[in-house]
Amino acid sequence: MIDVKQLVKSFNDKVILDNxxxxxxxxxxxxxxxxxxxxxxxxxxxxxVLEMPTSGQISFDDTVYHFDPKQPLSKQTILNLRRKxxxxxxxxxxxxxxxxxxxxxxxxxxxxxxxKQLALQQAHSLLAKVGLLEHAPKxxxxxxxxxxxxxxxxxxxxxEPSVLLFDEPTSALDPELELEVxxxxxxxxxxHNTMIIVTHNLEFARQxxxxxxxxxxxxxxxxxxxxxxxSAPKEERTREFLGRFGQLGVSMVSVIE
Amino acid sequence: MDDRLVDILTNALIPFALAAIExxxxxxxxxxxxxxLLAFFTALARLSANPFAKRxxxxxxxxxxxxxxxxxxxxxxxxxxxxxxxxxAYVAAIIAFSLSVGAYGSEIIRSAIESIPKEQWEAGETIxxxxxxxxxxxxxxxxxxxxxxxxxxxxxxxVKDTSLAATVTxxxxxxxxxxxxxxxxxxxWLYIEAALIYxxxxxxxxxxxxxxxxxxxxxxx
Numbered sequence: 001m002i003d004v005k006q007l008v009k010s011f012n013d014k015v016i017l018d019n020x021x022x023x024x025x026x027x028x029x030x031x032x033x034x035x036x037x038x039x040x041x042x043x044x045x046x047x048x049v050l051e052m053p054t055s056g057q058i059s060f061d062d063t064v065y066h067f068d069p070k071q072p073l074s075k076q077t078i079l080n081l082r083r084k085x086x087x088x089x090x091x092x093x094x095x096x097x098x099x100x101x102x103x104x105x106x107x108x109x110x111x112x113x114x115x116k117q118l119a120l121q122q123a124h125s126l127l128a129k130v131g132l133l134e135h136a137p138k139x140x141x142x143x144x145x146x147x148x149x150x151x152x153x154x155x156x157x158x159x160e161p162s163v164l165l166f167d168e169p170t171s172a173l174d175p176e177l178e179l180e181v182x183x184x185x186x187x188x189x190x191x192h193n194t195m196i197i198v199t200h201n202l203e204f205a206r207q208x209x210x211x212x213x214x215x216x217x218x219x220x221x222x223x224x225x226x227x228x229x230x231s232a233p234k235e236e237r238t239r240e241f242l243g244r245f246g247q248l249g250v251s252m253v254s255v256i257e
Numbered sequence: 258m259d260d261r262l263v264d265i266l267t268n269a270l271i272p273f274a275l276a277a278i279e280x281x282x283x284x285x286x287x288x289x290x291x292x293x294l295l296a297f298f299t300a301l302a303r304l305s306a307n308p309f310a311k312r313x314x315x316x317x318x319x320x321x322x323x324x325x326x327x328x329x330x331x332x333x334x335x336x337x338x339x340x341x342x343x344x345x346a347y348v349a350a351i352i353a354f355s356l357s358v359g360a361y362g363s364e365i366i367r368s369a370i371e372s373i374p375k376e377q378w379e380a381g382e383t384i385x386x387x388x389x390x391x392x393x394x395x396x397x398x399x400x401x402x403x404x405x406x407x408x409x410x411x412x413x414x415x416v417k418d419t420s421l422a423a424t425v426t427x428x429x430x431x432x433x434x435x436x437x438x439x440x441x442x443x444x445x446w447l448y449i450e451a452a453l454i455y456x457x458x459x460x461x462x463x464x465x466x467x468x469x470x471x472x473x474x475x476x477x478x
Contacts, residue, residue: 107384
Protein backbone atom coordinates (compact mmCIF):
# COMPACT_ATOMS: atom_id res chain seq x y z
CA MET A 1 0.00 0.00 0.00
CA ILE A 2 1.15 3.51 -0.77
CA ASP A 3 0.28 5.91 1.97
CA VAL A 4 0.58 9.64 1.30
CA LYS A 5 0.33 11.90 4.34
CA GLN A 6 0.04 15.68 4.44
CA LEU A 7 1.89 16.08 1.18
CA VAL A 8 2.57 19.67 0.16
CA LYS A 9 4.15 20.88 -3.06
CA SER A 10 4.70 24.53 -3.72
CA PHE A 11 6.67 26.36 -6.40
CA ASN A 12 8.01 29.56 -4.86
CA ASP A 13 4.91 30.81 -3.08
CA LYS A 14 2.35 29.06 -5.24
CA VAL A 15 0.83 26.04 -3.54
CA ILE A 16 0.15 23.27 -6.07
CA LEU A 17 -0.65 20.43 -3.66
CA ASP A 18 -2.21 21.48 -0.40
CA ASN A 19 -1.92 18.94 2.38
CA UNK A 20 -2.77 15.80 0.40
CA UNK A 21 -3.45 12.59 2.34
CA UNK A 22 -4.52 9.54 0.38
CA UNK A 23 -3.95 5.80 0.27
CA UNK A 24 -3.44 3.67 -2.80
CA UNK A 25 -4.19 0.03 -1.95
CA UNK A 26 -1.96 -2.75 -3.25
CA UNK A 27 -3.32 -4.64 -6.25
CA UNK A 28 -5.89 -1.97 -6.97
CA UNK A 29 -6.24 0.63 -9.68
CA UNK A 30 -6.84 4.22 -8.64
CA UNK A 31 -7.93 6.92 -11.05
CA UNK A 32 -7.04 10.51 -10.22
CA UNK A 33 -9.56 12.87 -11.72
CA UNK A 34 -9.84 16.62 -11.65
CA UNK A 35 -9.96 19.71 -13.83
CA UNK A 36 -6.85 20.95 -15.69
CA UNK A 37 -4.38 22.63 -13.36
CA UNK A 38 -5.86 20.91 -10.30
CA UNK A 39 -2.50 19.33 -9.38
CA UNK A 40 -3.26 15.74 -10.35
CA UNK A 41 -0.20 15.35 -12.56
CA UNK A 42 1.96 17.02 -9.89
CA UNK A 43 0.73 14.48 -7.33
CA UNK A 44 1.70 11.64 -9.66
CA UNK A 45 5.11 13.20 -10.32
CA UNK A 46 5.67 13.60 -6.57
CA UNK A 47 5.16 9.86 -6.07
CA UNK A 48 8.04 9.30 -8.51
CA VAL A 49 10.02 12.31 -7.16
CA LEU A 50 10.19 13.82 -10.62
CA GLU A 51 8.91 16.72 -8.53
CA MET A 52 10.40 16.92 -5.06
CA PRO A 53 7.58 17.31 -2.53
CA THR A 54 7.98 20.36 -0.29
CA SER A 55 6.84 18.56 2.84
CA GLY A 56 4.85 15.57 4.05
CA GLN A 57 5.55 11.88 3.78
CA ILE A 58 5.09 8.99 1.37
CA SER A 59 5.27 5.35 2.50
CA PHE A 60 5.68 2.39 0.21
CA ASP A 61 4.55 -0.53 2.38
CA ASP A 62 6.91 -0.31 5.38
CA THR A 63 9.38 2.18 3.96
CA VAL A 64 8.63 5.76 4.96
CA TYR A 65 10.06 8.81 3.21
CA HIS A 66 9.84 12.19 4.92
CA PHE A 67 10.14 15.35 2.92
CA ASP A 68 11.57 18.40 4.56
CA PRO A 69 13.32 21.26 2.74
CA LYS A 70 15.81 21.48 5.63
CA GLN A 71 16.76 17.82 5.33
CA PRO A 72 16.82 16.91 1.65
CA LEU A 73 16.88 13.20 0.83
CA SER A 74 20.20 11.80 -0.34
CA LYS A 75 20.63 10.96 -4.01
CA GLN A 76 20.68 7.27 -3.16
CA THR A 77 17.41 7.52 -1.22
CA ILE A 78 15.78 9.30 -4.14
CA LEU A 79 16.97 6.57 -6.51
CA ASN A 80 15.61 3.87 -4.18
CA LEU A 81 12.29 5.66 -3.89
CA ARG A 82 12.09 6.19 -7.63
CA ARG A 83 12.73 2.53 -8.37
CA LYS A 84 9.55 1.59 -6.53
CA UNK A 85 7.40 3.10 -9.24
CA UNK A 86 7.25 2.99 -13.01
CA UNK A 87 6.02 5.99 -14.98
CA UNK A 88 4.14 6.08 -18.26
CA UNK A 89 4.12 9.56 -19.77
CA UNK A 90 1.56 11.34 -21.90
CA UNK A 91 4.18 11.85 -24.63
CA UNK A 92 5.66 8.29 -24.33
CA UNK A 93 9.26 9.54 -24.06
CA UNK A 94 10.80 6.46 -25.60
CA UNK A 95 14.53 6.64 -26.28
CA UNK A 96 14.62 7.41 -30.02
CA UNK A 97 18.16 6.09 -30.56
CA UNK A 98 17.33 2.63 -29.22
CA UNK A 99 15.27 -0.12 -30.75
CA UNK A 100 12.04 -1.18 -29.11
CA UNK A 101 13.70 -4.07 -27.30
CA UNK A 102 16.66 -1.92 -26.23
CA UNK A 103 14.22 0.59 -24.76
CA UNK A 104 12.85 -2.17 -22.58
CA UNK A 105 16.14 -3.88 -21.62
CA UNK A 106 17.93 -0.59 -20.83
CA UNK A 107 16.62 -0.30 -17.24
CA UNK A 108 17.06 -3.96 -16.28
CA UNK A 109 20.59 -4.17 -17.73
CA UNK A 110 21.94 -0.79 -16.63
CA UNK A 111 20.08 -0.23 -13.38
CA UNK A 112 19.36 -3.73 -12.13
CA UNK A 113 22.50 -5.26 -13.68
CA UNK A 114 20.40 -8.07 -15.09
CA UNK A 115 22.05 -10.57 -17.41
CA LYS A 116 21.63 -9.38 -21.02
CA GLN A 117 20.10 -12.60 -22.32
CA LEU A 118 17.68 -12.71 -19.43
CA ALA A 119 16.72 -9.07 -19.94
CA LEU A 120 16.09 -9.74 -23.63
CA GLN A 121 13.88 -12.73 -22.84
CA GLN A 122 11.94 -10.63 -20.36
CA ALA A 123 11.59 -7.82 -22.94
CA HIS A 124 10.23 -10.26 -25.49
CA SER A 125 7.67 -11.69 -23.12
CA LEU A 126 6.57 -8.15 -22.15
CA LEU A 127 6.32 -7.21 -25.83
CA ALA A 128 4.21 -10.28 -26.44
CA LYS A 129 2.01 -9.19 -23.57
CA VAL A 130 1.38 -5.75 -25.11
CA GLY A 131 1.02 -7.34 -28.55
CA LEU A 132 4.15 -5.94 -30.17
CA LEU A 133 6.61 -8.83 -30.30
CA GLU A 134 7.14 -8.55 -34.04
CA HIS A 135 8.17 -4.87 -33.60
CA ALA A 136 11.07 -5.67 -31.24
CA PRO A 137 13.88 -4.69 -33.66
CA LYS A 138 12.23 -1.47 -34.88
CA UNK A 139 13.05 2.08 -33.83
CA UNK A 140 10.39 4.18 -32.09
CA UNK A 141 9.91 6.48 -35.10
CA UNK A 142 8.67 3.48 -37.08
CA UNK A 143 5.76 2.94 -34.69
CA UNK A 144 2.33 4.54 -34.31
CA UNK A 145 1.53 6.55 -31.19
CA UNK A 146 -0.47 3.72 -29.67
CA UNK A 147 2.35 1.27 -30.29
CA UNK A 148 4.86 3.67 -28.75
CA UNK A 149 2.75 3.97 -25.63
CA UNK A 150 2.47 0.19 -25.35
CA UNK A 151 6.27 -0.06 -25.58
CA UNK A 152 6.50 2.60 -22.85
CA UNK A 153 4.23 0.48 -20.66
CA UNK A 154 6.43 -2.57 -21.28
CA UNK A 155 9.50 -0.47 -20.44
CA UNK A 156 7.95 0.53 -17.10
CA UNK A 157 6.90 -3.07 -16.35
CA UNK A 158 10.40 -4.38 -17.04
CA UNK A 159 11.62 -2.72 -13.84
CA GLU A 160 9.00 -4.67 -11.87
CA PRO A 161 7.91 -1.61 -9.91
CA SER A 162 5.55 -1.97 -6.99
CA VAL A 163 3.28 0.65 -8.56
CA LEU A 164 2.67 1.81 -12.13
CA LEU A 165 1.96 5.50 -12.62
CA PHE A 166 0.16 6.70 -15.76
CA ASP A 167 0.12 10.39 -16.59
CA GLU A 168 -2.67 11.01 -19.11
CA PRO A 169 -1.53 7.92 -21.04
CA THR A 170 -3.87 8.36 -23.99
CA SER A 171 -4.24 12.15 -24.25
CA ALA A 172 -1.74 12.40 -27.09
CA LEU A 173 -3.44 9.66 -29.13
CA ASP A 174 -6.11 9.59 -31.81
CA PRO A 175 -9.27 7.84 -30.61
CA GLU A 176 -8.66 4.69 -32.65
CA LEU A 177 -5.15 4.34 -31.22
CA GLU A 178 -6.38 5.21 -27.73
CA LEU A 179 -8.38 2.02 -27.55
CA GLU A 180 -5.41 -0.36 -27.95
CA VAL A 181 -3.61 1.37 -25.07
CA UNK A 182 -6.68 1.38 -22.84
CA UNK A 183 -7.08 -2.35 -23.42
CA UNK A 184 -3.52 -3.02 -22.28
CA UNK A 185 -4.02 -0.90 -19.15
CA UNK A 186 -7.26 -2.67 -18.42
CA UNK A 187 -5.65 -6.10 -18.71
CA UNK A 188 -2.92 -4.98 -16.28
CA UNK A 189 -5.64 -3.89 -13.90
CA UNK A 190 -7.26 -7.33 -14.15
CA UNK A 191 -3.91 -8.87 -13.19
CA HIS A 192 -4.01 -6.90 -9.93
CA ASN A 193 -1.08 -4.65 -10.56
CA THR A 194 -1.07 -1.58 -8.31
CA MET A 195 -1.75 1.32 -10.61
CA ILE A 196 -2.46 5.03 -10.37
CA ILE A 197 -3.85 6.68 -13.46
CA VAL A 198 -4.24 10.39 -14.03
CA THR A 199 -6.82 10.81 -16.74
CA HIS A 200 -9.62 12.99 -17.91
CA ASN A 201 -11.30 10.13 -19.68
CA LEU A 202 -14.14 9.58 -17.21
CA GLU A 203 -15.56 6.59 -19.00
CA PHE A 204 -12.20 4.85 -18.91
CA ALA A 205 -11.77 5.68 -15.21
CA ARG A 206 -15.21 4.22 -14.53
CA GLN A 207 -14.34 0.99 -16.29
CA UNK A 208 -10.82 0.37 -15.10
CA UNK A 209 -10.50 1.90 -11.62
CA UNK A 210 -11.35 0.37 -8.25
CA UNK A 211 -10.98 3.71 -6.51
CA UNK A 212 -11.31 7.30 -7.63
CA UNK A 213 -9.54 10.32 -6.14
CA UNK A 214 -10.97 13.66 -7.16
CA UNK A 215 -8.68 16.67 -6.87
CA UNK A 216 -9.46 20.32 -7.35
CA UNK A 217 -7.23 23.34 -6.73
CA UNK A 218 -4.55 21.20 -5.07
CA UNK A 219 -6.88 19.61 -2.54
CA UNK A 220 -8.50 16.21 -2.43
CA UNK A 221 -12.22 16.78 -2.66
CA UNK A 222 -13.33 13.16 -2.57
CA UNK A 223 -11.87 9.66 -2.36
CA UNK A 224 -14.39 6.96 -3.11
CA UNK A 225 -14.97 3.58 -4.67
CA UNK A 226 -15.49 3.90 -8.39
CA UNK A 227 -19.05 2.72 -8.13
CA UNK A 228 -19.98 5.18 -5.42
CA UNK A 229 -18.05 8.00 -7.06
CA UNK A 230 -20.01 7.84 -10.29
CA SER A 231 -23.40 6.77 -8.94
CA ALA A 232 -23.60 8.56 -5.61
CA PRO A 233 -20.78 11.11 -5.15
CA LYS A 234 -20.48 12.49 -1.63
CA GLU A 235 -19.45 16.02 -2.49
CA GLU A 236 -21.32 18.78 -4.24
CA ARG A 237 -18.13 19.78 -6.09
CA THR A 238 -17.85 16.23 -7.48
CA ARG A 239 -21.44 16.26 -8.72
CA GLU A 240 -20.81 19.55 -10.45
CA PHE A 241 -17.64 18.17 -12.11
CA LEU A 242 -19.35 14.96 -13.25
CA GLY A 243 -22.31 16.94 -14.54
CA ARG A 244 -20.12 19.26 -16.54
CA PHE A 245 -17.81 16.61 -18.00
CA GLY A 246 -20.21 13.69 -18.01
CA GLN A 247 -21.72 14.42 -21.39
CA LEU A 248 -18.29 14.71 -22.99
CA GLY A 249 -17.25 11.37 -21.56
CA VAL A 250 -20.13 9.44 -23.06
CA SER A 251 -18.74 9.47 -26.58
CA MET A 252 -15.56 7.82 -25.30
CA VAL A 253 -14.94 4.14 -25.53
CA SER A 254 -17.52 1.88 -24.08
CA VAL A 255 -16.20 -0.51 -26.72
CA ILE A 256 -13.61 -1.73 -24.24
CA GLU A 257 -15.88 -4.27 -22.66
CA MET B 258 50.36 26.91 -69.68
CA ASP B 259 53.90 26.39 -70.86
CA ASP B 260 56.07 23.36 -70.24
CA ARG B 261 58.13 25.15 -67.60
CA LEU B 262 55.05 25.86 -65.52
CA VAL B 263 53.79 22.29 -65.90
CA ASP B 264 57.20 21.10 -64.70
CA ILE B 265 57.14 23.42 -61.69
CA LEU B 266 53.65 22.30 -60.68
CA THR B 267 54.42 18.61 -61.19
CA ASN B 268 57.65 18.88 -59.25
CA ALA B 269 55.83 20.64 -56.42
CA LEU B 270 53.17 18.00 -56.18
CA ILE B 271 55.23 15.46 -54.25
CA PRO B 272 56.59 17.91 -51.66
CA PHE B 273 53.10 19.41 -51.26
CA ALA B 274 51.53 16.01 -50.79
CA LEU B 275 54.23 15.06 -48.29
CA ALA B 276 53.75 18.29 -46.35
CA ALA B 277 50.02 17.62 -46.25
CA ILE B 278 50.37 13.98 -45.21
CA GLU B 279 53.25 14.42 -42.78
CA UNK B 280 52.34 17.75 -41.20
CA UNK B 281 49.01 19.35 -42.10
CA UNK B 282 46.80 16.27 -41.68
CA UNK B 283 48.41 14.96 -38.44
CA UNK B 284 48.35 18.51 -37.03
CA UNK B 285 44.64 18.75 -37.79
CA UNK B 286 43.76 15.28 -36.52
CA UNK B 287 45.76 15.48 -33.28
CA UNK B 288 44.47 18.99 -32.52
CA UNK B 289 40.90 17.97 -33.29
CA UNK B 290 40.99 14.91 -31.03
CA UNK B 291 42.58 16.81 -28.13
CA UNK B 292 40.26 19.77 -28.77
CA UNK B 293 37.21 17.54 -28.81
CA LEU B 294 38.14 16.01 -25.44
CA LEU B 295 38.67 19.50 -24.06
CA ALA B 296 35.36 20.62 -25.60
CA PHE B 297 33.50 17.72 -24.04
CA PHE B 298 34.77 18.34 -20.52
CA THR B 299 34.31 22.09 -20.91
CA ALA B 300 30.70 21.53 -21.95
CA LEU B 301 30.12 19.29 -18.91
CA ALA B 302 31.71 21.93 -16.69
CA ARG B 303 29.46 24.62 -18.20
CA LEU B 304 26.42 22.46 -17.47
CA SER B 305 27.50 21.42 -13.99
CA ALA B 306 26.01 22.82 -10.82
CA ASN B 307 29.49 23.57 -9.45
CA PRO B 308 29.95 27.36 -9.76
CA PHE B 309 33.75 27.11 -10.04
CA ALA B 310 33.61 24.62 -12.90
CA LYS B 311 30.94 26.68 -14.63
CA ARG B 312 32.79 30.00 -14.26
CA UNK B 313 36.09 28.44 -15.26
CA UNK B 314 34.57 27.04 -18.43
CA UNK B 315 32.89 30.34 -19.25
CA UNK B 316 36.15 32.23 -18.75
CA UNK B 317 38.09 29.88 -21.00
CA UNK B 318 35.53 30.09 -23.80
CA UNK B 319 35.38 33.89 -23.44
CA UNK B 320 39.17 34.31 -23.78
CA UNK B 321 39.65 31.89 -26.67
CA UNK B 322 36.67 33.01 -28.72
CA UNK B 323 37.36 36.68 -28.08
CA UNK B 324 40.95 36.77 -29.32
CA UNK B 325 42.41 35.90 -32.74
CA UNK B 326 43.83 32.42 -33.18
CA UNK B 327 46.92 33.90 -34.85
CA UNK B 328 47.59 36.12 -31.84
CA UNK B 329 47.14 33.15 -29.47
CA UNK B 330 49.59 31.15 -31.56
CA UNK B 331 52.14 34.00 -31.37
CA UNK B 332 51.70 34.32 -27.62
CA UNK B 333 52.32 30.61 -27.14
CA UNK B 334 55.28 30.31 -29.50
CA UNK B 335 56.99 33.73 -29.38
CA UNK B 336 55.64 35.01 -26.07
CA UNK B 337 55.97 32.16 -23.61
CA UNK B 338 59.78 31.88 -23.96
CA UNK B 339 60.06 35.17 -21.99
CA UNK B 340 58.43 33.28 -19.13
CA UNK B 341 60.97 30.51 -19.58
CA UNK B 342 58.59 28.24 -21.47
CA UNK B 343 60.02 27.39 -24.85
CA UNK B 344 57.97 25.10 -26.99
CA UNK B 345 58.67 23.22 -30.16
CA ALA B 346 56.76 24.97 -32.98
CA TYR B 347 54.76 21.88 -33.72
CA VAL B 348 53.71 21.53 -30.06
CA ALA B 349 52.85 25.23 -29.83
CA ALA B 350 50.60 24.87 -32.87
CA ILE B 351 48.86 21.80 -31.44
CA ILE B 352 48.22 23.64 -28.16
CA ALA B 353 46.80 26.71 -29.87
CA PHE B 354 44.59 24.71 -32.23
CA SER B 355 43.35 22.35 -29.51
CA LEU B 356 42.41 25.28 -27.28
CA SER B 357 40.50 26.81 -30.17
CA VAL B 358 38.60 23.62 -31.03
CA GLY B 359 37.96 23.12 -27.30
CA ALA B 360 36.28 26.49 -26.95
CA TYR B 361 34.16 26.45 -30.10
CA GLY B 362 33.41 22.74 -29.76
CA SER B 363 32.29 23.09 -26.15
CA GLU B 364 29.54 25.49 -27.19
CA ILE B 365 28.42 23.07 -29.90
CA ILE B 366 28.34 20.13 -27.48
CA ARG B 367 26.68 22.15 -24.72
CA SER B 368 23.90 23.35 -27.00
CA ALA B 369 23.45 19.83 -28.41
CA ILE B 370 23.05 18.42 -24.89
CA GLU B 371 20.62 21.19 -24.01
CA SER B 372 18.61 20.54 -27.16
CA ILE B 373 17.62 17.06 -25.97
CA PRO B 374 14.12 17.37 -24.44
CA LYS B 375 13.98 17.26 -20.64
CA GLU B 376 11.48 14.40 -20.99
CA GLN B 377 14.38 12.18 -22.05
CA TRP B 378 16.04 12.90 -18.70
CA GLU B 379 12.78 12.17 -16.91
CA ALA B 380 12.28 8.89 -18.78
CA GLY B 381 15.74 7.81 -17.63
CA GLU B 382 15.09 8.97 -14.08
CA THR B 383 11.84 7.01 -13.82
CA ILE B 384 13.60 3.75 -14.64
CA UNK B 385 16.04 4.56 -11.84
CA UNK B 386 19.10 5.64 -13.83
CA UNK B 387 21.67 7.94 -12.26
CA UNK B 388 22.72 11.30 -13.74
CA UNK B 389 25.87 9.74 -15.21
CA UNK B 390 23.97 6.78 -16.69
CA UNK B 391 21.38 9.04 -18.30
CA UNK B 392 24.05 11.36 -19.66
CA UNK B 393 26.11 8.54 -21.12
CA UNK B 394 23.40 6.26 -22.45
CA UNK B 395 20.45 8.52 -23.24
CA UNK B 396 21.56 12.11 -23.75
CA UNK B 397 25.04 11.93 -25.33
CA UNK B 398 24.10 9.48 -28.12
CA UNK B 399 21.31 11.83 -29.14
CA UNK B 400 23.48 14.93 -28.69
CA UNK B 401 26.13 13.31 -30.90
CA UNK B 402 23.68 13.26 -33.76
CA UNK B 403 22.73 16.91 -33.27
CA UNK B 404 26.33 18.07 -33.01
CA UNK B 405 27.71 16.12 -35.99
CA UNK B 406 27.28 18.83 -38.67
CA UNK B 407 28.67 21.74 -36.61
CA UNK B 408 31.57 19.63 -35.27
CA UNK B 409 32.53 18.66 -38.80
CA UNK B 410 32.43 22.35 -39.72
CA UNK B 411 34.84 22.98 -36.87
CA UNK B 412 37.10 20.20 -38.13
CA UNK B 413 37.04 21.60 -41.66
CA UNK B 414 37.87 25.09 -40.37
CA UNK B 415 40.72 23.59 -38.39
CA VAL B 416 42.24 21.94 -41.47
CA LYS B 417 42.43 25.35 -43.11
CA ASP B 418 43.58 27.08 -39.93
CA THR B 419 46.60 24.78 -39.72
CA SER B 420 48.07 27.03 -42.42
CA LEU B 421 48.58 29.60 -39.64
CA ALA B 422 51.26 27.28 -38.24
CA ALA B 423 53.43 28.47 -41.16
CA THR B 424 53.89 31.73 -39.26
CA VAL B 425 55.57 29.93 -36.36
CA THR B 426 58.06 28.05 -38.57
CA UNK B 427 56.10 24.81 -38.96
CA UNK B 428 56.71 23.61 -42.51
CA UNK B 429 53.26 22.45 -43.38
CA UNK B 430 51.49 22.59 -46.73
CA UNK B 431 51.18 26.36 -46.98
CA UNK B 432 54.76 27.03 -45.83
CA UNK B 433 55.93 24.54 -48.43
CA UNK B 434 53.96 26.43 -51.08
CA UNK B 435 55.55 29.71 -49.96
CA UNK B 436 59.00 28.16 -50.32
CA UNK B 437 58.28 26.85 -53.81
CA UNK B 438 56.75 30.16 -54.85
CA UNK B 439 59.79 32.06 -53.60
CA UNK B 440 62.20 30.00 -55.65
CA UNK B 441 60.16 29.69 -58.85
CA UNK B 442 58.34 33.05 -58.95
CA UNK B 443 55.06 31.32 -59.80
CA UNK B 444 52.91 32.23 -56.77
CA UNK B 445 49.56 32.19 -58.58
CA TRP B 446 49.65 28.61 -59.77
CA LEU B 447 51.52 27.18 -56.82
CA TYR B 448 49.14 28.72 -54.30
CA ILE B 449 46.21 27.44 -56.37
CA GLU B 450 47.80 24.00 -56.31
CA ALA B 451 48.12 24.19 -52.52
CA ALA B 452 44.53 25.43 -52.22
CA LEU B 453 43.34 22.44 -54.25
CA ILE B 454 45.03 20.08 -51.81
CA TYR B 455 43.22 21.77 -48.90
CA UNK B 456 40.01 21.48 -50.92
CA UNK B 457 40.65 17.77 -51.45
CA UNK B 458 41.16 17.15 -47.72
CA UNK B 459 38.00 19.09 -46.83
CA UNK B 460 36.02 17.26 -49.50
CA UNK B 461 36.99 13.95 -47.92
CA UNK B 462 35.84 15.32 -44.55
CA UNK B 463 32.51 16.40 -46.03
CA UNK B 464 32.07 12.89 -47.33
CA UNK B 465 32.64 11.47 -43.83
CA UNK B 466 30.24 14.03 -42.42
CA UNK B 467 27.52 12.67 -44.70
CA UNK B 468 28.37 9.09 -43.71
CA UNK B 469 28.21 9.97 -40.03
CA UNK B 470 24.91 11.78 -40.44
CA UNK B 471 23.44 8.80 -42.28
CA UNK B 472 24.58 6.53 -39.48
CA UNK B 473 22.79 8.63 -36.88
CA UNK B 474 19.71 9.10 -39.04
CA UNK B 475 18.90 5.41 -38.78
CA UNK B 476 16.96 6.17 -35.61
CA UNK B 477 15.51 9.43 -36.78
CA UNK B 478 12.55 9.86 -39.10
